Amino acid sequence: MRLIFLRHGLAEGHFSFDQDADFERELTAEGIKRLHQTFKQFRKVESNIDVIFSSPLARAIQTAELFWSYYQDSDLEMMADLDILDDPRHLVEYISFLPTDGTYVFVGHDPHITKVIAALLALHPEHEFMTIKKGGICVLEGGMWKGFTMELLVSPKFLRTITD
Missing domain, CATH: 3.40.50.1240 (Phosphoglycerate mutase-like)
Incomplete structure (x- = not known):
């Protein structure tokens, strides 16, 4: 699914x-x-x-x-x-x-x-x-006391696809 x-x-x-x-x-x-x-x-x-x-x-x-x-x-x-x-x-x-x-x-x-x-x-x-693929990118934004939000989670496959 x-x-x-x-x-x-x-x-x-x-x-x-x-x-x-x-x-x-x-x-x-x-x-x-x-x-x-x-x-x-x-x-x-x-x-x-x-x-x-x-x-x-x-x-x-x-x-x-x-x-x-x-x-x-x-x-x-x-x-x-x-x-x-x-x-x-x-x-x-x-x-x-x-x-x-x-x-x-x-x-x-x-x-x-x-x-x-x-x-x-x-x-x-x-x-x-959550798993970060080899060559993948994850960006978190926030702080230790207020918490973090995930701003970006991208696989290398996705990055290759949009640049080809």
């Missing part, structure tokens, strides 16, 4: 506790441009996607549709479990029932998808949750 998590692109305005207003925020022209650049490169690395799941919020739907334009053989489905206010455990449970031979993309929001990723990595603490 391959799981790919994708945060929506640059959207207009800022998060609002007015759920209807936040639900309708769309991508900016710059956000769309950047996503096309990203997806064009990513297509060189990941050739097959089975299903693209999207949050029902407008900016995520737009992001998922743009991503789908690079993977038109994939199914595209809306998923309430990717809503920014949903409990991340719901998505973790859903993933546990997916066929294990598939590649799935989840288009959503932060911090929701970050929490899902963290939960999936911590499911089996006896397993190494």
Whole structure:
């Protein structure tokens, strides 16, 4: 099973506790441009996607549709479990029932998808949750007392693909 998590692109305005207003925020022209650049490169690395799941919020739907334009053989489905206010455990449970031979993309929001990723990595603490390939690069940013965030984790295969 391959799981790919994708945060929506640059959207207009800022998060609002007015759920209807936040639900309708769309991508900016710059956000769309950047996503096309990203997806064009990513297509060189990941050739097959089975299903693209999207949050029902407008900016995520737009992001998922743009991503789908690079993977038109994939199914595209809306998923309430990717809503920014949903409990991340719901998505973790859903993933546990997916066929294990598939590649799935989840288009959503932060911090929701970050929490899902963290939960999936911590499911089996006896397993190494991250491996740096020979020649790979990992960048952490932060501090000892406030913690670190992973800014980048790239395999040499990915780097070769985008430079060829």
